[in-house]
Amino acid sequence: RQRRRGRRLCSISPAPPAVSQEVVMMSLMTLCVSPAVSRGPIVQFKLSDIGEGIMEVTVKEWYVKEGDKVSQFDSICEVQSDKASVTITSRYDGVIRKLYYDVDATALVGKPLVDIETESGSEVIQEEDVVETPAMAREEHTHQEIKGHKTQATPSVRRLAMENNIKLSEVVGTGKDGRILKEDILNFLAKQTGAILPPTPFQEIQTPGPGPAAAARPASTPAAVTPPPSTPRPAFTGKDVTEPLKGFHRAMVKTMTAALMIPHFGYCDEVDLSRLVGLRSELRSVAEGRGVRLSYMPFFIKAASLSLLHFPILNASVDEGCQNITYKASHNIGLAMDTSQGLLVPNVKNVQLLSVFEIAQELNRLQTLGSAGQLGTSDMTGGTFTLSNIGSIGGTYAKPVILPPEVAIGALGKIQVLPRFSTGGQVVPAHIMKVSWSADHRIIDGATMCRFSNLWREYLENPASMVLDLK
Structure with a gap:
């Protein structure tokens, strides 16, 4: 009227x-x-198929709220499946009208995540919603066009740069292929403001320091005191608490149930890393000068790859009925990683083609993403062989469980300075590390596992020999 x-x-x-x-x-x-004045149509933004047979995810964080304006490729939310964390980005320009889930709620594939009121006159494309993972290489989603060249960055990194008025073209990326990481933005911001950033969480096998050298330190030089790890005080509620297993915990249930159906063969040995300790101390400052932290793991991983070339059956997989074996061409070596979300096993792709320094670069990237809970699906899948760095926490021996469909895994203990006899019969201090192997005994016999371990040990005890076989 x-x-x-x-x-x-x-x-x-x-x-x-x-x-x-x-x-x-x-x-x-x-x-x-x-x-x-007319409004555009309201579109139900649905959770698309993430792959790997995943039918539900947990909403970990919302990047928008009702009433927020979004553009194409803006981050909507972060969800976590039993495989990896995934960032969902928008396909439409418009305004968020409804959020269908709370944080920590379970979202189903094919069901709406949000309602977006699209701008009037804009073309509504009824296609699959965009799924963005930090490790994906989809150029149109992970690149930002800046002055004629494309800068690689995930939506969350672009968002952080935008919030701090930082141009990505001015930031040097330290990720794979020059990808800009969150730490690159924070470091750039720290240089602008003069702030001091805390070190990135990074676990590695630590070499025991010599005691006499510490005692000989001048009195004027204060010793660096490492505070003991803070242990949260237990909270006693007096009530039993029952909650469903979800996310990575549910994935562990399925994976370990399948893994323990495999007959495991165990083999243990010790490795004298004294020469490797000296080599790593020489190369450590060189690597840090290039912006990469060099731990022992790149050497362990590269030695494993060189050994797998001689024993390809350890870099294989078998089908469910154990009727066919597939020898993998790529050495995608996984690293069992302890995170706040649970046990994760990302892998370094094509180790047979990488140098020790390139492996260290990739490990730095995976460690950073793992600490932030941002590992992508491609980082978590496709592994062919695994090493578990249990020594970064403690312990000398372990009984590692094979990660199907792989057929072998190794667990590395902590490095200890122990007395050993030299070739001249003298007692000398040596840096000793225990290693524990598990192999699928259906296709791998004990002799094969032993010979592989011997070759791997020789590469590490005489690291100069690795140079002869590097490509």
Whole structure:
């Protein structure tokens, strides 16, 4: 009725003599223009198929709220499956009208995540929603066009840069292929503000320091005191608590149940890493000068790859009925990683083609993403062989469980300085590390596992020999 009345006023109604002409004109303009304001259609943004047979995910964080305006490729939320964390990005320009889930709620594939009111006149494309993972290389989603060249960055990193008014073209990326990581943005911001950032969490096998050297330190130089790890105080509620297993915990249930159906063969040995300790101490400063932290793991991984070339059956997989064996061409070596989310096993792709330094670069990237809970699906899948760095936490021996469909895994203990006999019969201090192997005894016999371990040990005890076989 008001609209019809407005049209009549626009066409024939004269201004009442008691009202000023300006007021009447403003009222007429409002009435005439208001009917022309139209909203775009509301689109249900659905959770698309993430792959790997995943049917549900847990919503870990919302990047938007109701009423927020979003553009294409803006981050909507972060979800976590039993495989990896995934960032969902928008395909539409518009306004968020409804969020269907709370944080920590379970979202189902194919069901709406949010309602987006698209802009009027914009083309609504009824296609699969965009799924973005930090490790994906989809150029149109993970690149940002800046002054004629493309800078690689995930939506969360672009968002962080935008919030701090940082141009990505001015940031040097330390990720794979020059990808800009969250730490690159924080470091760039720290240089601008003069802030001191805390070190990135990074676990590695630590070499025991020599005691006498510490005692000989000058009194004027204060010793660096490492505070003991803080242990949260236990909370006693007096009530039993039952909650469903979800995310990575559910994945562990399925994986370990399948793994323990495999007959495991165990083999243990010790490795004298004294020469490797000296080599790593020489190369450590060189690597840090290039912006990469060099641990022992790149050497362990590269030695494993060189050994797998001689024993390809350890880099294989078998089908469920154990009727066929597939020898993998790529050495995608996984690293069992302890995170706040549980046990994760990302892998370094094509180790047979990488140098020790390139492996260290990739490990730095995986460690950073793992600490932030941002490992992508491609980082977590496709592994062919695994090493478990249990020594970074403690312990000398372990009984590692094979990660199907792989057929072998190794667990590395902590490095200890222990007395050993030299070739001249003298007792000398040596850096000793225990290693524990598990192999699928259906296709791998004990002799093969032993010979592989011997070759791997020789590479590490004489690291200079690795140079001869590097490509």
